Structures are given as C-alpha cells and as structure tokens.
Amino acid sequence: MNAHDLVQEIIERKGKIENVFWIACGGSMIDLMPANELLKREATTFTSTVYTAREFCLMAPKSLGEKSLVIACSHSGNTQEVVDGCETALAAGAEVVALTDCEGSKIDNGKWTTWVYPWGEGVPQAEVPQGIGALIAAELLDQQEGYEALADMYEGLKQMDALLPAAREKVNAELGARFAELCQQHKFFYILGSGPNFSQTYAMAICSLMEMQWQHCCYIHSGEYFHGPFEATEPGVFYFVQLGAGECRPMEERALAFLNTHTDTVMVLDALEYGVGEVPASVRSFLEPIFFYNMSCELRAARGKVFDHSPEVRRYMGIEQY
Amino acid sequence: MNAHDLVQEIIERKGKIENVFWIACGGSMIDLMPANELLKREATTFTSTVYTAREFCLMAPKSLGEKSLVIACSHSGNTQEVVDGCETALAAGAEVVALTDCEGSKIDNGKWTTWVYPWGEGVPQAEVPQGIGALIAAELLDQQEGYEALADMYEGLKQMDALLPAAREKVNAELGARFAELCQQHKFFYILGSGPNFSQTYAMAICSLMEMQWQHCCYIHSGEYFHGPFEATEPGVFYFVQLGAGECRPMEERALAFLNTHTDTVMVLDALEYGVGEVPASVRSFLEPIFFYNMSCELRAARGKVFDHSPEVRRYMGIEQY
Numbered sequence: 081m082n083a084h085d086l087v088q089e090i091i092e093r094k095g096k097i098e099n100v101f102w103i104a105c106g107g108s109m110i111d112l113m114p115a116n117e118l119l120k121r122e123a124t125t126f127t128s129t130v131y132t133a134r135e136f137c138l139m140a141p142k143s144l145g146e147k148s149l150v151i152a153c154s155h156s157g158n159t160q161e162v163v164d165g166c167e168t169a170l171a172a173g174a175e176v177v178a179l180t181d182c183e184g185s186k187i188d189n190g191k192w193t194t195w196v197y198p199w200g201e202g203v204p205q206a207e208v209p210q211g212i213g214a215l216i217a218a219e220l221l222d223q224q225e226g227y228e229a230l231a232d233m234y235e236g237l238k239q240m241d242a243l244l245p246a247a248r249e250k251v252n253a254e255l256g257a258r259f260a261e262l263c264q265q266h267k268f269f270y271i272l273g274s275g276p277n278f279s280q281t282y283a284m285a286i287c288s289l290m291e292m293q294w295q296h297c298c299y300i301h302s303g304e305y306f307h308g309p310f311e312a313t314e315p316g317v318f319y320f321v322q323l324g325a326g327e328c329r330p331m332e333e334r335a336l337a338f339l340n341t342h343t344d345t346v347m348v349l350d351a352l353e354y355g356v357g358e359v360p361a362s363v364r365s366f367l368e369p370i371f372f373y374n375m376s377c378e379l380r381a382a383r384g385k386v387f388d389h390s391p392e393v394r395r396y397m398g399i400e401q402y
Numbered sequence: 403m404n405a406h407d408l409v410q411e412i413i414e415r416k417g418k419i420e421n422v423f424w425i426a427c428g429g430s431m432i433d434l435m436p437a438n439e440l441l442k443r444e445a446t447t448f449t450s451t452v453y454t455a456r457e458f459c460l461m462a463p464k465s466l467g468e469k470s471l472v473i474a475c476s477h478s479g480n481t482q483e484v485v486d487g488c489e490t491a492l493a494a495g496a497e498v499v500a501l502t503d504c505e506g507s508k509i510d511n512g513k514w515t516t517w518v519y520p521w522g523e524g525v526p527q528a529e530v531p532q533g534i535g536a537l538i539a540a541e542l543l544d545q546q547e548g549y550e551a552l553a554d555m556y557e558g559l560k561q562m563d564a565l566l567p568a569a570r571e572k573v574n575a576e577l578g579a580r581f582a583e584l585c586q587q588h589k590f591f592y593i594l595g596s597g598p599n600f601s602q603t604y605a606m607a608i609c610s611l612m613e614m615q616w617q618h619c620c621y622i623h624s625g626e627y628f629h630g631p632f633e634a635t636e637p638g639v640f641y642f643v644q645l646g647a648g649e650c651r652p653m654e655e656r657a658l659a660f661l662n663t664h665t666d667t668v669m670v671l672d673a674l675e676y677g678v679g680e681v682p683a684s685v686r687s688f689l690e691p692i693f694f695y696n697m698s699c700e701l702r703a704a705r706g707k708v709f710d711h712s713p714e715v716r717r718y719m720g721i722e723q724y
Contacts, residue, residue, distance in 0.1 A: 105629040106626060106629025107630065120451065120463055121463055123464070123465065124465045127421075129442065132626050132629075134625040135623075135650060138653070139443055139649050139650065141442055141443055142443065142446050143446045143449075267589070268589065268618055275461060286629075286630035286631050290634040291631065291634075292633070294636075295634070296590055297620065298607070298618070298619065301454060303454045303456040303457050303483070304428060304431075304454050306427075306724060307481075308609045309608050310724075311612055311614070312612040312613075312617070312618055328461065331457070331460070337724075338724050365461070396632055396635075396664075402660050
C-alpha cells in the first residue's frame with residue numbers, strides 16, 4: 081500500500097474529505113500526532129483532530145460523517161478501544177483506514193481498509209506509522225488543496241533514515257550513561273518539549289519511562305513551563321529538554337535558559353547536533369518527532385541496562401485482565 | 403458585555419465564522435478548554451482549536467483569516483504571549499475578543515474587543531472565563547447552527563453557582579486534611595481525569611500544585627492510563643482521581659478499579675457526590691471542570707496550611723525576569 085494511491089482512491093470514492101480524525105491509544109496515538117499537527121498547520125479547506133480512541137467513542141464529534149476520514153492505528157491490532165473507534169466511524173459513514181503491524185488481528189477484519197506495516201530494525205521511516213501518517217496527511221493536503229512541500233516530505237523521510245544510525249551512536253556515547261545515572265539519582269523528573277515534538281515529550285514520559293521502565297516522570301510543554309510549572313524548579317530537580325530544530329525551538333531555548341540558572345540538573349537532547357537541521361524547514365517540525373522517538377528508545381535501553389530492567393518487560397500489560 | 407449580543411454583533415459584522423481559535427497560557431488557557439471541547443463535540447459547520455499562545459504565534463495555522471474568531475484570555479492582561487497572539491490574529495484579519503480581569507492592561511488597548519471580567523468570591527460562574535467561554539461557544543453554536551442545549555447551558559451555570567458553597571465545605575471536611583497528609587508523605591504523585599475535565603487534571607498539576615505549592619506531580623488522561631502509565635502503579639504510589647459525572651466517567655471508573663487493587667494510596671473526588679449529576683446531561687461534561695477547578699482551590703489551600711505555604715506565594719512568577 082502507498083499513501084498516494086490510497087488517498088487518491090479515497091477521494092475518487094468519497095469526494096473531498098472535510099475532516100480527518102486520528103484515533104489510537106498511547107504509543108500508536110503518539111505516532112499519528114505529527115500528521116495531525118501538519119494538517120492543523122497547513123490545511124485551509126478541511127480540518128484534523130486527534131483523539132485517544134475511547135474518548136472518540138464516548139464523545140464522538142457530531143461532525144463525524146460521510147465526508148470524514150478516520151485514520152486508526154493499533155500496533156498489536158487487538159486494542160479494543162481502537163477497534164471500537166473504527167466501528168463508530170464506520171457506522172457514521174466515514175472512510176476508515178486502520179494501520180497495524182499484525183495481519184489477521186482483530187482490526188484486520190475486512191470491514192475497512194487495513195494497512196499492515198512492517199516493524200523492526202532497518203525498516204524505512206516511510207513504512208512505519210509516524211511516516212505513514214505524515215505521508216497520508218501530506219498526500220491529502222496535496223490532492224485536495226495542493227502542497228508545495230510534498231516532495232520535501234518524501235525526501236525528509238529518507239533523510240531521517242540516513243541520519244538515525246549515527247544519531248543513535250552519538251546519543252548512546254554522549255548521553256546514555258549520564259541519563260541512566262540521573263535516573264538512579266532521581267525517583268522523578270520532568271521532560272520538556274513543544275510543537276509537534278510534544279508528542280514525543282509525552283511519549284518519552286508515558287511509554288519509554290512509565291511503561292517500559294516504571295520510572296516516575298512528567299511531561300511539560302516548554303511554552304507552558306513559564307505559566308505554572310517553572311515554580312517547581314530548584315537545584316536537585318532533574319529536567320530533560322528535547323531541543324527541537326523547527327519553528328518551536330525558541331520555546332525550548334527560553335525554558336533552557338531559565339533551567340540553566342535555576343537547577344543544577346539539566347540534560348539537553350539538541351536535534352541540531354544530530355543533523356536534523358539539514359531536513360527541509362518546510363517539513364522539519366513534522367518529521368523531527370521521529371528523531372526524538374528513536375533517541376528515547378536508546379536512552380530507555382541505556383537506563384534499562386543499569387537498572388537490569390529490559391524495556392520489553394511488563395508486569396500488567398498483556399499479562400493481567402483490566 | 404454578554405455572550406449573546408457579542409456573538410450576534412460579530413456575525414452581523416463578519417458573516418459566518420468558520421473557525422474558532424482559543425489562545426491563552428497556563429490557567430487562562432485551561433479556562434477556555436471546556437468551550438473548545440464543546441465545539442469539538444457539537445459543531446458541524448465550523449471548527450475549534452485551542453493553543454498555548456506562543457505556539458499559536460510560532461506555528462500560526464494557515465486557516466487563520468477573515469472568517470476566524472480568536473478568543474484570547476490573559477487574567478493579568480499583561481501576558482506578552484497572549485498580546486502577541488492577538489496581534490497575529492488581527493494581522494490575519496480575524497475577529498479578536500480578549501478576556502481579562504484587568505482594565506487598562508496591555509491587552510485592553512483598543513485594538514480589539516476586550517471583555518473585562520470580575521474575579522473573586524461571590525462572582526457568578528457565568529461572569530468568569532470558564533463560564534464566559536462556554537457561553538460564547540454555546541451562543542456561536544446556536545446562532546450559526548442552532549443548539550438545543552442553549553438554555554441548559556445558562557441554567558447549568560446557575561446550578562454550578564448553587565452547588566459550589568456546599569461542595570467546598572464538603573471537600574474540605576472530607577478530603578482536605580487527608581490530601582495534605584498525602585502530600586507530606588509523597589514527594590510526587592499522579593492525577594487522573596479525562597474528557598473536558600482533563601483541562602482541570604492538567605490545571606491541578608501545573609497551577610494548583612507545581613505553581614502554587616511547588617509540589618511535584620504529573621497529569622494522566624484516564625483513558626490513556628492503560629496504554630503506558632499504569633505500569634508505574636504499585637503500592638506506595640499516590641493517585642488522585644477526578645471522577646467526572648459526564649460521558650467520560652467510564653474511563654475514570656476503569657482506571658479506579660485497577661488502582662484500587664494495585665496501589666494502597668488512592669484519593670477520589672467524585673463529582674456525583676457533590677450534586678454535579680443534577681446538571682443537565684447535555685451540558686454537564688462542559689461545566690463540571692468548574693467544579694473540579696473550585697475543589698482544587700480548596701485542596702491546594704488545605705495543603706498550603708499544613709506546609710505553611712500560601713497559594714499566593716511565588717518565587718519566580720512576576721518576581722524575576724525571564
């Protein structure tokens with residue numbers, strides 16, 4: 081399956097899409113967020129919203145209907161909330177596309193279009209949910225209103241593939257051991273980010289750390305930092321700053337300047353030091369969450385080694401009934 | 403000023419509004435969030451989005467234009483990010499309405515409509531930002547598409563005024579001392595909520611606790627709890643659950659059932675025990691954040707007494723340059 085043809089077929093069948101809903105849970109929802117941000121920023125004749133799947137069912141928007149495109153994602157294919165969300169969308173007459181890594185899972189049931197994606201080392205970024213979502217958004221933009229940066233988006237995804245291997249080595253060499261040590265010293269810490277990267281600020285907190293490392297932490301929007309959270313800053317409190325290379329960077333820089341003079345414990349992951357600044361500015365903000373996701377994977381693994389806690393280990397998810 | 407006439411004048415002057423942007427920072431942004439949720443849920447011919455003000459400036463949506471209504475809020479009237487957001491909106495040709503408590507402040511400069519609201523004990527909920535926002539949203543819905551629950555919204559706001567005094571007494575009597583004690587025992591804890599109430603989950607964390615009490619904590623969406631955060635749950639970890647009385651209640655109930663068997667420290671603030679269930683179901687979800695905001699004020703005050711830390715005290719905000 082490819083995004084260009086999929087979007088073309090949808091528009092041929094349904095006419096112009098008026099609103100897009102991205103529905104998923106946890107890590108899968110996070111993967112779709114940058115695509116939603118792209119449409120929020122660029123689209124002028126249709127709209128885009130992201131929902132955690134159960135809230136989408138419990139508070140379904142009245143604008144959901146025949147002219148809606150619902151993009152769902154469930155990595156396992158068996159997340160009941162996401163399957164329910166697809167059913168809700170289908171019942172409202174919406175076009176539904178479900179992304180999953182698992183062929184034959186609950187969500188791959190023939191009722192809607194299912195896009196089964198590969199996963200694991202070496203898979204190009206264009207073929208996993210963050211990339212697929214960005215391409216679907218970009219194609220929809222282009223085919224419905226024209227999108228000047230369409231080629232940049234395809235090219236930018238290739239640039240991400242090219243820069244990630246060296247970036248992984250660099251983050252491990254320069255930040256891995258220190259990050260694990262700071263986790264040993266702090267039972268709790270804050271992670272800052274903003275813009276489309278905020279999806280990965282949230283992801284680093286709830287997926288990489290709470291879920292995979294049972295590490296307490298909190299995610300803060302860098303622009304909101306000065307409107308409340310900064311009062312909790314003092315020496316001894318650890319802040320991890322995701323310093324983006326896109327339009328929102330000034331928000332991180334301002335927060336970092338304050339942190340550097342008001343706590344003794346700051347770790348900065350600066351996308352500009354890893355080649356992300358080479359990605360075209362037109363699409364950089366929507367692609368750099370891929371960079372932060374991949375670096376989080378390295379840092380959680382570095383922590384996991386020191387704590388003897390593999391990021392694969394769960395105590396509840398998929399083990400208990402809930 | 404009143405919401406009905408304001409919206410009528412705007413529509414007479416501009417024609418139909420196609421998109422609404424709510425822009426503010428921190429507590430003021432949080433006040434506008436339930437109104438945005440109302441429009442996300444109900445509107446079918448126009449759209450609504452909320453932004454922290456600086457991100458709105460740095461990543462201004464291309465759909466911002468002549469047919470946009472921008473509702474801004476700055477309690478002090480001097481939040482530069484919000485003034486900048488209004489300038490950005492004005493330059494794009496949008497209709498701008500700024501809410502503030504402070505007549506003659508930077509945002510009350512004659513360039514756009516300014517709605518100066520009163521603040522303090524005894525002011526009706528319809529006259530402060532959460533109520534004003536809900537009424538502007540409801541009036542816009544009604545005047546542009548018809549809104550069956552318009553009368554319920556006005557009535558529901560009066561019901562909130564009526565139930566809050568007894569609710570404040572009850573929360574103080576039943577939860578105040580225990581909440582303060584739990585804060586003494588836990589340097590960090592989690593707060594859960596969902597739906598429009600999630601605005602107040604975030605508010606309790608970043609405003610009432612981080613800002614006003616320098617208490618470390620994190621806000622978690624109850625529906626997302628099972629998709630990552632729950633792995634950090636174990637005895638000794640404190641969770642505060644905002645149990646709403648609206649459509650999203652099942653998400654809180656599910657999280658609470660798990661918490662009750664996987665940690666020894668849960669505090670529940672159940673809106674149904676305070677009369678919120680009497681508010682018409684049509685508008686309840688969008689008004690109950692008012693309840694949770696007011697109860698958070700009581701709980702932070704209760705903590706403040708035990709820690710000898712008045713919620714009025716700041717160490718950075720309005721004191722240092724940043």
